[in-house]
Every structure is written in structure tokens, then in C-alpha cells.
Amino acid sequence: MARDAIRRDEPRRRGLGRRLVIGAPYLWLGAFFALPVLIVFKIALSYPELAQPPYAPTFDLAGGWEAFVAFLGELSFDNFAFIVSDDLYVAALGSSLRIAASSTLILLLVGYPIAYAMAKASPSLRGILVAAVILPFWTSFLIRVYAWIGILRPEGLLNGFLMAIGVIDQPLTILNTEIAVHIGIVYTYLPFMVLPLYATLERMDDTLIEAAQDLGSTPLKAFWTITVPLSWPGIVAGSLLCFIPAVGEFVIPDLLGGSDTLMIGRILWSEFFSNRDWPLASAVAIVMLVVLVVPIVLFREAEARRLEESR
Amino acid sequence: MPVVDKSSRAIGAVRQSFAPWNDASARPLIRFEGVTKRFSDAVAVDDVSLDVYENEFFCLLGPSGCGKSTLMRMLAGFEEPSGGRILLGGEDLAGVPPYERPVNMMFQSYALFPHMSVEKNVAFGLKQEGLPKDVIAVRVAEMLKLVQMQRFAARKPHQLSGGQRQRVALARALAKRPKVLLLDEPLAALDKKLREETQFELMDIQIELGTTFLMVTHDQEEAMTMADRIAVMDSGRLVQVATPGEIYEQPRNRFVADFVGDVNILEGAVAAREPSGLWRIAAPGALGPLMVDDPDERLDPGQAVAVAVRPEKMTVTRERPEGPNAFEGEVWDIGYLGDWTVYRIRLDDGRILRVTRANTTRFVERPIDLEERVHIGFLPDAAVILSS
Amino acid sequence: MRGRLSPFNVVSLTLGFAFLYIPILILILYSFNASRLVSVWGGFSTQWYFALLQNQPLLDAAWVTVRVAFVTAILATVLGTMAAISLTRYGRFRGRALFTGMVYAPMVMPEVITGLSLLLLFVSIDLDRGFWTVTLAHVTFTMCFVTVVVQARLVAFDRSLEEAAMDLGATPWRTFVSVTLPVIAPAVLAGFLLAFTLSLDDLVIASFTSGPGATTLPMRIYSSVRLGVTPEINAASTILIALVTIGVIVAALVTKRSVLMRQAG
Numbered sequence: 001m002a003r004d005a006i007r008r009d010e011p012r013r014r015g016l017g018r019r020l021v022i023g024a025p026y027l028w029l030g031a032f033f034a035l036p037v038l039i040v041f042k043i044a045l046s047y048p049e050l051a052q053p054p055y056a057p058t059f060d061l062a063g064g065w066e067a068f069v070a071f072l073g074e075l076s077f078d079n080f081a082f083i084v085s086d087d088l089y090v091a092a093l094g095s096s097l098r099i100a101a102s103s104t105l106i107l108l109l110v111g112y113p114i115a116y117a118m119a120k121a122s123p124s125l126r127g128i129l130v131a132a133v134i135l136p137f138w139t140s141f142l143i144r145v146y147a148w149i150g151i152l153r154p155e156g157l158l159n160g161f162l163m164a165i166g167v168i169d170q171p172l173t174i175l176n177t178e179i180a181v182h183i184g185i186v187y188t189y190l191p192f193m194v195l196p197l198y199a200t201l202e203r204m205d206d207t208l209i210e211a212a213q214d215l216g217s218t219p220l221k222a223f224w225t226i227t228v229p230l231s232w233p234g235i236v237a238g239s240l241l242c243f244i245p246a247v248g249e250f251v252i253p254d255l256l257g258g259s260d261t262l263m264i265g266r267i268l269w270s271e272f273f274s275n276r277d278w279p280l281a282s283a284v285a286i287v288m289l290v291v292l293v294v295p296i297v298l299f300r301e302a303e304a305r306r307l308e309e310s311r
Numbered sequence: 312m313p314v315v316d317k318s319s320r321a322i323g324a325v326r327q328s329f330a331p332w333n334d335a336s337a338r339p340l341i342r343f344e345g346v347t348k349r350f351s352d353a354v355a356v357d358d359v360s361l362d363v364y365e366n367e368f369f370c371l372l373g374p375s376g377c378g379k380s381t382l383m384r385m386l387a388g389f390e391e392p393s394g395g396r397i398l399l400g401g402e403d404l405a406g407v408p409p410y411e412r413p414v415n416m417m418f419q420s421y422a423l424f425p426h427m428s429v430e431k432n433v434a435f436g437l438k439q440e441g442l443p444k445d446v447i448a449v450r451v452a453e454m455l456k457l458v459q460m461q462r463f464a465a466r467k468p469h470q471l472s473g474g475q476r477q478r479v480a481l482a483r484a485l486a487k488r489p490k491v492l493l494l495d496e497p498l499a500a501l502d503k504k505l506r507e508e509t510q511f512e513l514m515d516i517q518i519e520l521g522t523t524f525l526m527v528t529h530d531q532e533e534a535m536t537m538a539d540r541i542a543v544m545d546s547g548r549l550v551q552v553a554t555p556g557e558i559y560e561q562p563r564n565r566f567v568a569d570f571v572g573d574v575n576i577l578e579g580a581v582a583a584r585e586p587s588g589l590w591r592i593a594a595p596g597a598l599g600p601l602m603v604d605d606p607d608e609r610l611d612p613g614q615a616v617a618v619a620v621r622p623e624k625m626t627v628t629r630e631r632p633e634g635p636n637a638f639e640g641e642v643w644d645i646g647y648l649g650d651w652t653v654y655r656i657r658l659d660d661g662r663i664l665r666v667t668r669a670n671t672t673r674f675v676e677r678p679i680d681l682e683e684r685v686h687i688g689f690l691p692d693a694a695v696i697l698s699s
Numbered sequence: 700m701r702g703r704l705s706p707f708n709v710v711s712l713t714l715g716f717a718f719l720y721i722p723i724l725i726l727i728l729y730s731f732n733a734s735r736l737v738s739v740w741g742g743f744s745t746q747w748y749f750a751l752l753q754n755q756p757l758l759d760a761a762w763v764t765v766r767v768a769f770v771t772a773i774l775a776t777v778l779g780t781m782a783a784i785s786l787t788r789y790g791r792f793r794g795r796a797l798f799t800g801m802v803y804a805p806m807v808m809p810e811v812i813t814g815l816s817l818l819l820l821f822v823s824i825d826l827d828r829g830f831w832t833v834t835l836a837h838v839t840f841t842m843c844f845v846t847v848v849v850q851a852r853l854v855a856f857d858r859s860l861e862e863a864a865m866d867l868g869a870t871p872w873r874t875f876v877s878v879t880l881p882v883i884a885p886a887v888l889a890g891f892l893l894a895f896t897l898s899l900d901d902l903v904i905a906s907f908t909s910g911p912g913a914t915t916l917p918m919r920i921y922s923s924v925r926l927g928v929t930p931e932i933n934a935a936s937t938i939l940i941a942l943v944t945i946g947v948i949v950a951a952l953v954t955k956r957s958v959l960m961r962q963a964g
Contacts, residue, residue, distance in 0.1 A: 017871060022792060025782035025842065029801040032839040036816030043819055114715035117708035129712070131951060136719050138943045140900045142917050142924070143936040147722040150729065150928050157725060190719060210389055211422035213409040215436030215487065222410075225435075229426045241807065248809020250903055255924060265811045272815060272907075282819065285812045292809070300803040303847075 037289070044282035045075035055279045079283035092262040093287065099178060099253075099263065100246035103185040104239050107193040110186060111238065115197035116227075119204070130198065137191040144188050145255050152180050152256070176258030184252040189245075193238040199306075200234030201227070233306055240299040244292055264288055329539060330554075331364040338401070340365045340523055341386065341491060346395035348381050348547075355381040357547035358395070363491075368517050368524045370538035372531060374570070378547040379527045383493050386525070388412050399490065410439070415489035419496040421480035423468040429455070429479050430464040436487040454482040457516065474505050481513075485520065494526040498533060510536050531571045535559065543567050559621075565697050568619045575625070575664045576697075577601065577618040581610045589691050592618055596660045602635040604692040617697045622667040624693035627654050627679060632688035638664065642683050654679070656687060723940065730933035747934035757935065760919040764899055767830065767915065771837040772895035778838065779845025779890055780883075784875075786846070787853040805843045813840055814907030821908065828910030836908040837898040844897060845890030852886035853879075896943060 046055040083089040118129045136144065151157045152175040159171040174180050204227065212222035228235075250265035257263070264284065272281040331337040339362035348356040356378040363369045371379035384390045386397055388409030397404045404412060415436065423432050433454050437447045455461045458478035468476055477497065484492055497513070498506045514537055517524050528534050534541050535555040542552040543566075551563040562568035565576065579594030579601060590610060592601040603618055610616065631637055638658055646653040654666045664687055679685060704712075730748075734741025751757060782802055785792070805813060817836045821828055860882070864874040880887070902917040909915060916935075923932055 018789060021781045022785040022789060022798075025778045025785065025846075026794070026798055026801075028778055028839070028842070029782075029798070029805075032817065032820070032835060033801050033805055033813075034797075036820040037812075039819045039823055040812070040816045110715070110718075113707070113711035117704060117711045117715075120704055120708055121712075131947075132716060133719070135944065135947060136723060138896050138947050139723065139940045140917065140936065140943075142900070142902050142920055143726065143939060144722065146920070146924050146928070146932065146936065147726040149924070151722060151725065153928075187718070187722065190715075194715075205420065205422065207418050207420055207422040208424060210387075210409070211416070211418055211424075211483075212435070213389075214387055214414075214416045215483070216410045216439035217435075218408075218410055221439070226424060230424075244807040245809055248811050250811050251921075265809055268811045268815065278819070281815060285815050288809060288812060292807075296804055296807055299807055300800060303803055304799065 040282045040285050042075075043279050044079055044286045045077065046279045046282075047076065047078065048277045048279050054276055079280050080287070082280065083283055083287060088262070089264075089267065089284065089287070092264045092267045093291065095262050096247050096249075096264040097291070099181060099185070099261075100243050100249075103182050103189070103246055104193075104243045106182060106186050107189055107242050108235065108239060111190060111193035111197055112235075114190075115194045115201055115234075118194070118198050119201035126202070130195075133191050133194050133198075141188055142251060145184050145251055148180065148184055148187065148256060149175065152183070175256065176261075178257065178261055180256040181253050181261055181263075184256040185242075185246050185249065188252065189242045192241045196237040196241060196306075197231060197234040200231045204230055233302060237299070237302045237306060240295050240302065244295050244299065247292060248288055329366070331367070332362065332540065337364055339363060339398075340367075340400060341525070342396075342398040343382070343386075344396040344398065346382065346385065346392045346397060348378070348385060348390060349393040354547050356385070356392075359544075359547075359549050360395075361542060361549060361552065363523065363525060365523055366521050368514065368526070368537055368539045370526045370528060370534040370541045371544060372528060372534040372538075372541050372571070373544035375529055377544040379544050380495060382544070383416075383495060383525060383527050386412075386491070387414055387416050387493055413487075413489055414491040414493055415484040415487055416493040416495060417480050417484040417497050419499055421468075421476050421500075423476055423479055423483070425468050427467075428464065429460060429466050429468070429471070432468070432479055433483045433486050436483065440487070450486055454486045457485070457519075458482045473500055473502075474509065477501060477509065481516070485516075485522065489522065491523045491525055494524060496528055496530075497526065499528075499530075506533070513537060535571070541571075543570065545570075561695060562619065562697070565617060565619070568695070568697060573622050573665055573667075575620045575622060577620065579616060579618060581612050581614045581616055583612055584610075590696060592616065592696070594618065596638065596658050596662065598631065598637040598639060598686075599635060601694070602691045603694045603696055605694070605696040607696055607698070610696065610698065614698070618694050619697050620689050620694045622653070622665040623651075623669070625664070625666040625687050625689045627656065627666045627668065627685050627687055629679070629683070629685060631686045634688070634690075636689050636691065636694070638687040640664070640685065640687065642679060642681050642685055645679075645681060654685075656685060726933055727937045727940065730930060730937040732930055732933075735930065747930040748938075750931050751934050751938075754931070756914075757916070757919055760914050760916045763830065763913055764916040767834050767837060767905075767913075768895045768898040770834050771841055771898040772891050774834075774838045775842040775845050775894035775898075776887060776891040779842040779894070780849050780887055782842065782846040783849035783853055787850055802843050802846050805840045806847070808840075810840075810901070810903035811907075814904040817904070818907040828908060829913040832908045832910065833905050833913055833915065836904050837894075837901060840901075840904065841894035841897045844893050845887075848890045848893060849883055849886045852883045856882055892946065896946075899939075899943075 043055055048055055114133075118126060118133070121129060149156075153159070154171040154173060154175070156175070158174065159168070162168045163171065174183075208226050208230070209219075209222050212226050213219065217225060248265040248268075249263060250269050253261045253263040253266050254269070257266075264287075268281050268284045268288070271277050271284060341361075341363040343359050343361040346356055346359045347354065359378075359382060371382060373379045381390060385392050386399075386404070388404070388407060391405070399413070424435065427435070430451055433451045434447050437450055442450075451464075452461070455464055458481055460475065460478050460482060463471060463475060463479075468479070471479065477500070481497070494513075498509055501509060510533060513524075526534075526537065535558075538555060540552060540554055541558050543550045543558065545566050551558060551567050553561070558567060558571050562571065562574075568574045568576070577594050577597070579592040579597075582591040582593045582600060584590055585602070589602045589604050590607075592603055594601045601618055626632060627642075631639070638656075640656040640658040642654060643657040643663060644653075644655040646655075650670060651667045652670055654668070656664050656666060658664065666687055731743050731745065732739075732741055733744035733746065782798075786795075786799065786802070814836070817832075817839065818828075821832050826832060856879070860878050861874050864878045865871070869877065900917065901915075902921050905915045906918055906921075909918065916939075920932055920935065923929060
């Protein structure tokens with residue numbers, strides 16, 4: 001009886017409101033996220049042209065099926081062949097992945113002790129610390145990168161400070177090197193690493209550590225056998241949250257890296273804005289997406305699981 | 312009323328053959344010496360001195376916040392005493408970190424490592440000792456057999472029921488063969504039926520292994536069932552340390568009488584000591600003076616005292632019972648529990664006394680009904696005088 | 700164990716927060732530098748703030764940015780909250796997996812790809828680039844952050860509150876307005892502020908999707924920064940930091956007050 005009543009109620013609940021609530025964001029993301037990505041795929045298969053838009057072939061719906069077939073015939077994989085054959089792109093992709101990976105590792109090493117200490121603080125202090133980690137994130141990313149230019153320049157504050165205390169007598173060249181890029185990434189992405197780590201560490205049951213110590217493991221051993229494995233979801237989420245955008249980073253290598261700091265986001269930017277080669281820029285974007293698709297899927301899974309667990 | 316030779320009487324129903332605490336030559340395994348623990352704003356444990364003997368099943372009983380858990384955590388090494396000493400086998404534990412103490416704890420939340428299988432959880436402590444793999448495997452199998460969890464060795468904690476988790480926690484804590492097993496409210500997370508079964512299982516395991524068990528609980532029934540001796544704590548202090556029988560039948564003060572079991576407290580003043588050795592107490596509301604058989608010798612005439620009588624040691628009758636110790640009142644509530652019937656009887660001055668009666672027969676002729684006038688009585692040796 | 704910080708913990712926190720805050724403090728300090736040379740301290744001065752007032756292109760860009768951010772935040776909050784409700788309250792529906800993917804992917808998607816793809820969309824549908832294209836682009840990538848923030852709150856939400864409201868005869872819409880929304884309000888507000896700030900902050904996506912007359916403040920700052928460090932930019936940055944800090948503190952107080960009120964009531 002009750003079951004019947006529930007069933008009868010179902011169609012009413014799947015009414016207009018439900019359709020609107022699901023439909024509106026769904027359509028929006030479909031139109032402005034999924035469709036554009038498909039367009040990137042299509043244009044990556046085109047070739048550049050001095051026209052508006054600056055690529056060919058263009059696709060005209062009015063031409064019907066035959067025009068579509070002709071359009072398909074004109075598409076080519078030349079851009080991809082070019083990217084693969086040219087050392088520049090392969091090297092840029094390689095160094096992007098390398099810089100992103102090493103920065104993520106540094107972020108983990110810097111972020112973990114901070115997140116760990118935050119989780120151990122008293123509840124009232126914890127709230128303040130979380131706010132203090134988030135606050136820099138709210139201030140402009142560009143400004144935070146810019147701040148480092150003044151610090152890292154040869155005549156900048158860091159060199160001035162180090163020379164004043166007598167550690168060095170010649171200014172170090174840090175700006176316009178990969179070191180500066182690493183510093184910039186670690187600095188701007190730190191909240192993204194600390195917060196997921198903190199979230200898992202804060203939820204952790206203290207008695208597990210007590211139990212481990214009670215069973216004879218030293219605090220350091222308990223940290224490695226209990227704390228680290230249990231904070232694994234936070235480590236994964238934080239690392240991916242930093243690694244994925246860092247691979248495609250443009251502003252940091254552009255402002256802090258030298259002309260020899262090759263990163264794929266920068267290549268895409270210059271192909272697009274300087275060379276106006278939209279199809280090649282699109283092909284670079286596709287390559288980047290293909291490289292990142294696995295970490296992106298992993299991130300999605302990790303987030304979904306994290307949300308499920310906090311239920 | 313004949314005077315009974317007190318030395319031949321046993322307190323409570325259980326005969327105590329195991330009683331190292333009465334043996335002056337026995338050396339305690341655990342000794343708390345004037346242990347005090349102050350947190351920033353409060354004294355959690357206040358000058359506690361206590362001996363626990365080998366093979367004993369010892370229980371710290373008290374309401375939440377009485378300091379019993381803190382006392383146990385100091386023995387485990389999670390808290391350092393602010394004053395006093397804790398000795399284990401004669402050795403001072405001060406400064407010994409928890410991971411080097413030969414005691415293991417079963418946590419109230421069980422604290423099973425969620426990322427490890429049952430087997431790995433039980434093996435954890437042994438691995439820390441650096442024992443060879445085959446020794447660990449044998450010991451783990453042995454422990455899982457002890458708690459009947461062999462079939463679940465490969466499961467993760469979240470795949471187990473509450474009772475199964477409890478067993479794994481027990482096996483894990485026992486695997487290292489600790490000198491003392493600490494149990495922090497070990498049964499609190501189980502439902503009533505399972506809790507009762509597990510109580511006896513724990514007792515069997517304790518007897519089988521001969522390990523000293525130190526349990527913390529707020530559940531007096533649990534403490535009474537399982538412990539050899541109970542220490543009742545209140546506001547950081549030890550109130551009474553005794554066997555369950557003594558705690559129940561000879562509570563030291565009102566707190567103990569009230570906390571362990573149900574009790575009727577009758578206020579009064581000492582009138583005199585009878586030649587028979589009974590104390591005569593003037594109690595307002597009673598039909599005549601109360602006569603109480605209490606070994607306490609140091610009561611002064613005129614002193615205010617409380618007479619404590621357990622509900623099952625009182626009788627409820629229509630006619631006034633013979634002898635002293637009688638009250639009259641009206642039946643206010645009757646609670647039928649199957650094995651017992653509970654009567655709440657309202658005296659004329661408004662006080663309510665609680666009397667229980669065992670239902671030894673299936674049918675009662677003319678049962679006592681609500682609103683009837685009845686008499687309450689009890690024998691002189693059913694009552695205890697509480698001076699404080 | 701909680702609330703007891705070891706010396707190592709204290710050192711971690713001190714160094715961590717020094718690292719996070721010293722660069723910003725230096726930036727602010729040097730906005731008051733009288734000297735044009737950024738590395739030399741020439742005494743206290745507010746001249747660069749006055750110079751900013753004369754810089755019409757910068758002021759125009761700031762105005763564009765605030766308008767974009769405001770419209771973005773409103774749209775993103777509405778759409779993001781809807782998406783969060785879809786994901787937490789409607790169980791399984793057709794295309795849910797794709798939907799979840801589209802919610803999480805834009806958060807980590809490199810900005811250059813998001814920007815490029817949206818630009819290509821606008822070009823292929825022949826949409827003139829300007830205020831609205833930037834806003835559309837910003838709504839798309841900020842709404843996902845709103846969704847995540849609101850979703851976390853909805854997941855933690857005691858469902859029986861909503862069930863009680865329905866049981867007492869409230870329609871789904873009334874239930875949402877009178878029970879759900881008040882409880883998730885702090886998260887919705889946080890989402891709004893997050894969307895606003897992200898939009899305010901964005902350089903890359905705006906560079907791709909903006910057109911003539913819709914140059915945003917980050918775009919302006921970026922083009923001057925490429926030419927070198929100037930105290931004027933420090934001053935502009937300081938103003939931005941101050942605005943955001945005040946906003947965050949106000950938001951924190953508002954949410955805290957609503958939490959307190961809820962606890963009291």
C-alpha cells in the first residue's frame with residue numbers, strides 16, 4: 001500500500017521544477033564547456049588561413065550533406081603531425097610535465113607539515129588558520145605572481161637581504177629561471193594543496209594514533225603507517241588539484257620564467273596571439289587535454305569519493 | 312532477633328577464593344601512588360592511591376567525567392601524571408612513552424585501522440616488536456581463534472558488525488601478551504543482548520589467559536558482573552574500592568549506594584545502641600524507631616545518619632509486619648518486569664519508597680493493587696547506616 | 700592530543716604563513732614608496748594612489764571588471780546551486796555521469812584551454828566579443844566552484860529537516876525556500892564571493908574572450924607588468940587586496956553571525 005503511494009508520487013516529483021534545476025546548468029555546461037571542447041577538436045584538424053575566422057575549412061549548415069562530406073574531406077591531421085615532428089612542442093610538453101610534477105612534490109613537502117599542524121591545533125585556532133590559508137587565495141593571482149618579481153630580481157629584495165647578511169656577494173640570478181617558476185607555482189598553489197590535506201587530517205580519529213603507539217610504534221612510525229595512508233585521499237586530491245592546472249600554467253612561466261622556460265601553456269598562447277595560428281593552437285590544446293585526461297578523471301573520482309565519505 | 316556471628320558471614324552471594332588484596336605478602340602488579348592529574352582548568356584525578364594485583368579483573372566505575380578514563384590513560388602513557396607515581400611490577404613508569412609500556416588498550420571506539428585487514432590489525436603490534444613473520448602468523452591465528460574471528464581475517468573493519476569489530480580490537484590488544492589489558496568502556500557500543508553475552512566471553516578469556524584486566528565503565532551492571540574488585544570514583548577521587556558484593560551490600564557512602572543499584576535512603580538520627588548490638592535510629596515517617604544491624608562502632612547518639620535499604624530487601628504487605636522497621640503508605644505505581652515487580656509507594660509525608668518483589672510464582676492470589684494502603688518492612692540486617 | 704602543538708608544528712605554521720604573507724606585505728609596503736625605483740626605499744608617500752586616479756584606462760578597466768564579476772557571480776551562483784541540488788538531491792538521472800564530469804573538469808582544466816575553446820565557440824557562432832562574452836566565459840568556469848561549495852553543504856545537511864517540512868505539507872518549492880535555502884545560505888554566499896573573486900582575478904580566459912572596449916583590470920595590469928615593476932601597479936594591487944580582505948572579513952562575520960543565530964534559534 002505504502003509502496004503504491006510512493007510510486008504514484010514519483011512522476012509528480014519529477015516535474016517541471018526538477019527538469020529546470022537539472023536542465024539549466026546541464027545545458028549551460030553543454031553549450032559553454034562540452035561544445036567548445038568539441039570545436040577545439042574540429043579546428044585542430046583545420047589549417048590556418050589569412051581570413052576571418054583565420055582557419056579553413058569552415059562548416060556551413062546551408063550546404064547540406066554534400067557540403068558536410070566535402071568539409072570532412074578537407075580536415076587533416078597535419079597539425080598533429082607537425083607537433084609531433086617539431087622538437088619544440090615535444091620539449092615544451094615534457095618540461096611542462098616535469099615542472100608541474102616537481103612543483104607538486106615540493107608543494108606536498110611544504111604543505112603537509114602546515115596542514116598537519118593546522119589539524120592538531122585547538123578547534124578555535126583551527127578556524128583562524130583555515131581562514132589565513134584561504135585569504136591569500138582570494139587576493140589576485142596575478143598580483144601574487146607579480147609580487148615575486150620585485151623579490152626575485154637581481155637587484156630585488158631577496159638578493160639585497162642575502163647580500164646584507166653576507167651569505168652571497170654576487171646577486172643570484174633567480175628571476176627568469178625555472179627556480180622562479182617553481183617558487184611561483186608553490187606560492188600561488190599552496191592553498192590548493194593545504195586545504196584538501198587539512199580536510200582529511202582534521203577528520204582523522206586521534207585514537208588511531210594512540211592505538212598505534214599503544215601497540216608499540218614510535219610516533220614517527222605511527223605517522224608513516226597510519227597517518228600517511230589514511231590521508232591518502234587528501235594527498236591525491238591536493239596533488240591533482242595542483243598538478244593539472246600547473247601543466248597548463250601560462251602566467252607564472254611568462255612572468256617569472258626566462259625565455260628558455262618552455263611550457264605548453266605559453267606555447268599555446270603565443271601560437272594563438274603572436275602567430276595567429278588558431279588550428280595549431282587548438283592542436284596543442286588537444287594534446288594537452290589528452291595528456292591531462294587521466295589525471296582529470298582521477299581527480300573527479302577522488303572528489304566524488306571524498307564527498308561520498310563525508311556523507 | 313538473634314545476633315549472628317559476623318565473622319562467619321560472607322558479603323554478597325559470591326564466595327571469594329581469589330583475594331590477593333587481603334594477603335599482606337602479595338605484591339601488586341600496578342600501584343598508583345598519590346596520582347594527581349591537573350588539566351589547565353580542572354583536577355581530573357585527585358590523589359588516587361590504588362593497588363591492582365596480577366590476574367585480577369579490576370574495574371574503575373563512575374559517572375562520566377569522574378576521572379576514571381584519565382587514570383587509565385595515565386597508565387597507558389597517553390597522559391603524564393601531574394603528581395604521584397605509577398608503578399608497574401615495581402617499576403616507575405614516569406617518562407616511559409606509551410609504545411614502550413607492556414600494557415595494551417582496547418579503545419572505546421575500537422580504533423581499528425580502517426585501511427588494514429583484520430589480520431593486519433591484529434599483527435600490527437607484533438610487527439612493531441620486529442618478530443619474525445612466521446611467529447607473527449602463528450600468534451595472529453591463535454588470537455583470531457580465541458575471539459572466533461578466523462573466518463574474517465581478510466575483511467576490512469568497515470565490513471564487520473559492531474560485535475565483530477569489538478572482537479578484533481580485543482584480539483589486537485591481546486596479541487602482544489600485555490601484562491595488563493586496559494579496556495575503555497569495551498562494551499558501550501554494543502546493544503544490550505550482545506553486551507551481556509560478551510561480558511561472559513570477556514570473563515572467560517580473562518580466566519583463560521590469566522592476564523590482568525583493568526576496565527573503565529560507567530555501567531554498574533557491567534562492573535558488577537565482570538570485576539573481581541571495583542573502584543568507584545567520583546569527581547577525581549576514589550570513593551570505595553571493594554568486591555562487587557561489598558560495594559553493593561556495604562556501600563561506604565550515599566554516592567556509592569546511589570550509583571550502584573537502586574536504594575531507598577531514610578534520613579534519621581542515632582538514638583541509642585541496643586544491648587543486642589543493633590542501632591536504634593529515630594526516623595521521621597516510620598512507624599516506630601528503626602533497628603539496624605551495622606558493624607559500625609563509632610556512631611554517637613544524636614548523630615544524623617542515613618539508613619540505606621535496597622528495594623529487594625524490603626517487603627510490601629497489607630498487614631503491618633512483625634518487628635521493627637515499618638512504614639505505611641499508598642501504592643503509587645506498579646511496574647511489572649516479568650522477573651520482578653516494582654512497587655512505588657508513597658508515604659504520607661510525600662516521600663516515595665521503591666520496593667521490588669521477585670515473582671516466584673506465576674499466579675498471586677489477591678495481588679496488591681494501585682492506591683491500596685500497604686505496609687513496608689525490612690529486617691535489621693537488610694539496612695546499612697551511611698554516616699556521611 | 701588536539702590543541703597541543705609540538706615545536707615542529709609551530710615552526711611549520713610560522714614558516715608556512717611567513718611564506719604566504721611576506722610577499723604580499725612587501726608589495727603593500729612598496730606601494731607607499733616615494734621612490735620610483737622599486738628596490739630603493741625613498742620614504743613614505745601616497746603619490747602612487749593619486750597617480751592611479753589620473754590613469755583613466757586603468758579606471759575604465761576596473762569598472763569593466765567589477766561589472767563582469769558582479770553579473771558573473773549572480774549567474775554562477777544560481778546555476779551552480781542548481782547543479783549542486785541536481786547532484787545531491789535528484790539521485791540518478793539520465794546523463795548524470797556526463798554532468799558530474801562537466802562540473803569537475805572545468806575546475807582543473809588549464810585556463811588556456813578553457814579560454815581558447817570558448818573563443819572558438821564565439822567565433823564559430825559569430826558572436827561579437829566584449830562584455831558579454833567575457834561574462835559568459837566566467838560564468839562557465841566559476842559556476843563549478845559554486846557547485847562544489849554548495850554541494851559540500853548539502854551533503855552535510857540533515858535530510859530529515861526537508862522530509863519533516865514535506866511531511867508537514869510543504870511543497871518541494873516551499874521546502875526549498877523555507878528550509879533548504881536558509882541552511883545552505885552561508886555556502887551559497889561563499890559560492891557567490893568565490894565566483895566574484897575568481898572573475899575579478901582572471902587574466903587568461905578574459906584575454907581570449909574579451910574584445911575591444913572590454914579590457915579587464917587584470918589584462919591592464921598584465922600588460923604593464925610585462926614592462927616591469929612600477930609602484931603604481933603596487934598601489935592598484937594594494938587597493939584590490941584591501942577590497943578583497945574587507946569582503947572576506949565581512950563575509951566571514953556574516954556567515955558566523957548566521958551560524959550563531961541558527962545555534963541560538
